[in-house]
Amino acid sequence: xxxxxxxxxxxxxxxxxxxxxxxxxxxxxxxxxxxxxxxxxxxxxxxxxxxxxxxxxxxxxxxxxxxxxxxxxxxxxxxxxxxxxxxxxxxxxxxxxxxxxxxxxxxxxxxxxxxxxxxxxxxxxxxxxxxxxxxxxxxxxxxxxxxxxxxxxxxxxxxxxxxxxxxxxxxxxxxxxxxxxxxxxxxxxxxxxxxxxxxxxxxxxxxxxxxxxxxxxxxxxxxxxxxxxxxxxxxxxxxxxxxxxxxxxxxxxxxxxxxxxxxxxxxxxxxxxxxxxxxxxxxxxxxxxxxxxxxxxxxxxxxxxxxxxxxxxxxxxxxxxxxxxxxxxxxxxxxxxxxxxxxxxxxxxxxxxxxxxxxxxxxxxxxxxxxxxxxxxxxxxxxxxxxxxxxx
Numbered sequence: 001x002x003x004x005x006x007x008x009x010x011x012x013x014x015x016x017x018x019x020x021x022x023x024x025x026x027x028x029x030x031x032x033x034x035x036x037x038x039x040x041x042x043x044x045x046x047x048x049x050x051x052x053x054x055x056x057x058x059x060x061x062x063x064x065x066x067x068x069x070x071x072x073x074x075x076x077x078x079x080x081x082x083x084x085x086x087x088x089x090x091x092x093x094x095x096x097x098x099x100x101x102x103x104x105x106x107x108x109x110x111x112x113x114x115x116x117x118x119x120x121x122x123x124x125x126x127x128x129x130x131x132x133x134x135x136x137x138x139x140x141x142x143x144x145x146x147x148x149x150x151x152x153x154x155x156x157x158x159x160x161x162x163x164x165x166x167x168x169x170x171x172x173x174x175x176x177x178x179x180x181x182x183x184x185x186x187x188x189x190x191x192x193x194x195x196x197x198x199x200x201x202x203x204x205x206x207x208x209x210x211x212x213x214x215x216x217x218x219x220x221x222x223x224x225x226x227x228x229x230x231x232x233x234x235x236x237x238x239x240x241x242x243x244x245x246x247x248x249x250x251x252x253x254x255x256x257x258x259x260x261x262x263x264x265x266x267x268x269x270x271x272x273x274x275x276x277x278x279x280x281x282x283x284x285x286x287x288x289x290x291x292x293x294x295x296x297x298x299x300x301x302x303x304x305x306x307x308x309x310x311x312x313x314x315x316x317x318x319x320x321x322x323x324x325x326x327x328x329x330x331x332x333x334x335x336x337x338x339x340x341x342x343x344x345x346x347x348x349x350x351x352x353x354x355x356x357x358x359x360x361x362x363x364x365x366x367x368x369x370x371x372x373x374x375x376x377x378x379x380x381x382x383x384x385x386x387x388x389x390x391x392x
Contacts, residue, residue: 019261021078026260028060029073029083030093031188037069037085039186049160049180050188050370081260096263122172126183133173138390142166142174145386149367149378150178159352159378160370162187166387167364174387178369187368190349194289198237198321201292210295212237217295220270227274233295235278236288237320244275245285255286265290282318289321323348339385352376361388 035041035050043064047057063072069085083093084102088109092102117125133139149161162181166174175183189196210217212233221228228243235241247255254272262268269287276283317324317336325344327335337344346356352371357364365387371378 021075022081023256023260025060025073025075025078025081026083026093026095028057028062029071029081030091030260032057032062032064032073033071033083033085033091033093034188036064036071038090039188045180093260094263095261128172133171134169134391136392137168137173138392141390142387145383145390146174146176148386149383150176157373158371159373161352161367161378162369163366164368165366168391169362188349188353189347189368190351190353191286192347192349192353192355194286194321195347195355197289197292198319201233201237201295202320216291218270218291220267228270228278231274231278233292234320236292236295238279239282239284239288239318240279241283241285241288241291242274242276242278242281243269243272243283243285243287245269245272245283245287247284247286258287258290266294284318292321319345322346337381337384339381340388344384350376352378354380356380356384358384358388361391363387363391 032043032046035046036043039050041050043062060073060075064070065072071083072080073082074080081093082099083091084099085091086103089107094102118127119125121127121129146164146166149159149164152158152160160178162178163185164174164176165172177183177185181187205212210233214232215221215230216233216236218228218231220226221231223229231241231243245254247253249256254269258265258268265287269285269291272287317326322345323336325335325337325340325346326342335342340356341358341360343360344356344358346354348354352367352369354368355364355366365384367378367380367383369378
C-alpha cells in the first residue's frame with residue numbers, strides 16, 4: 001500500500017491521465033471508508049496519524065455521508081469515486097457494477113451473538129483470566145522492548161507503531177497501543193489478509209476435500225486446451241501460477257487496475273494470459289490471492305503444508321501465503337531476520353503490518369502501524385530478538 005501511496009504522490013504534480021486520477025480517488029475512497037466505518041477513525045486522524053506523510057489524501061476532497069455509510073472522493077476535473085460500507089461485508093469501492101447492483105446483493109450472513117467480549121476469556125474474548133506470568137519471563141526486558149517501538153528516533157522516518165501484542169505459550173504477556181488506539185481498535189491488515197486467506201483455505205481443505213495438486217477449479221480455465229488449465233491451487237498459494245501479472249504500482253500495472261478499476265478481481269486475474277510454466281517462477285501477485293478467495297473447497301494437513309516453501313522464491317522463502325524466515329538457496333547467512341529462528345513464518349502487510357509465528361519459542365508477535373520507511377522497516381529483527389531474549 002505504501003508503494004502505491006508514494007507512486008501516486010509522485011504523479012500528483014504532473015499532468016495525470018484520467019485513469020490515474022481515478023485510481024488515486026478510488027484508493028482514497030476505499031481507504032477512508034474502511035477507516036471511518038470499520039475502524040471508527042476520523043478523516044483528520046487518517047490524514048495525520050493513520051497515513052502520516054502520505055499527502056495524496058491532502059490533495060483530494062473527501063465527503064463522508066453517515067446517512068448511507070458512503071465516502072465520495074474527487075479532485076478538480078477528475079473522476080468521482082465512491083465507496084460504500086455494508087454491515088458484515090465491509091467497505092466496497094464501486095467499480096464496474098452500479099451502486100444499486102452492489103447494494104441489492106444478498107448474502108446469507110450469520111448474525112453475531114449478542115455477547116460482551118469483555119466477559120469471555122481470551123483468545124475467544126478479551127478477558128485475561130490468568131494474570132500470572134511464567135517465572136522465566138523478564139517483565140522489565142519485555143516491556144522495554146515493546147516501549148522502544150513507540151519511541152520515534154528519526155523524525156524524517158517515523159515508524160508510527162499503533163499496536164503491539166506478544167503471546168507466549170498461549171498467554172498474552174505484553175501489549176501496548178498508541179494514543180487513540182486500544183485492544184478494541186480495528187486496524188487495516190493490508191496484505192496480511194493473504195495469510196488469512198491461506199489459513200482459511202486450509203480449514204476448508206480439511207472439510208471439502210479438493211486436491212491442491214489438481215487443476216484449480218477456475219471457470220475461466222475449464223477448457224483442457226487452455227494453457228492455464230493445469231494451474232493448481234498449490235501454484236496459486238505459492239505465487240507460482242505463471243500468469244502474466246505485474247505487481248509494481250505503476251500507471252498500467254495489473255494490481256492497480258484490479259484493485260481500483262474492476263468490480264470482479266478474481267475474474268480480472270483469471271482472465272490474464274499465461275506467461276511462465278505453472279510452478280516454475282515466483283511472481284508475487286495480489287491477483288492470485290483474489291482467485292484463491294473464490295476457491296473454498298479442499299482437504300489436507302494444512303499446518304505442515306502452509307509452511308512448505310515455494311522453491312521459486314529466493315530459494316524457498318514463501319509458503320502458502322505466508323513468508324518464511326528460511327535462508328535463500330540454503331545459504332544459512334541469508335535470511336530476512338538473521339536474529340530470529342529459521343522456523344519463523346509470518347504475515348506481512350504494507351506500512352508495517354506484521355504477525356510473526358515462532359513455534360520453537362512458543363511465540364506469536366503482532367505489530368501494526370503506519371511506517372513509511374523503505375521496505376516498511378521498523379526494526380523487526382532487533383525487536384523480535386529482544387522479545388526472545390526476555391524469555392529466559
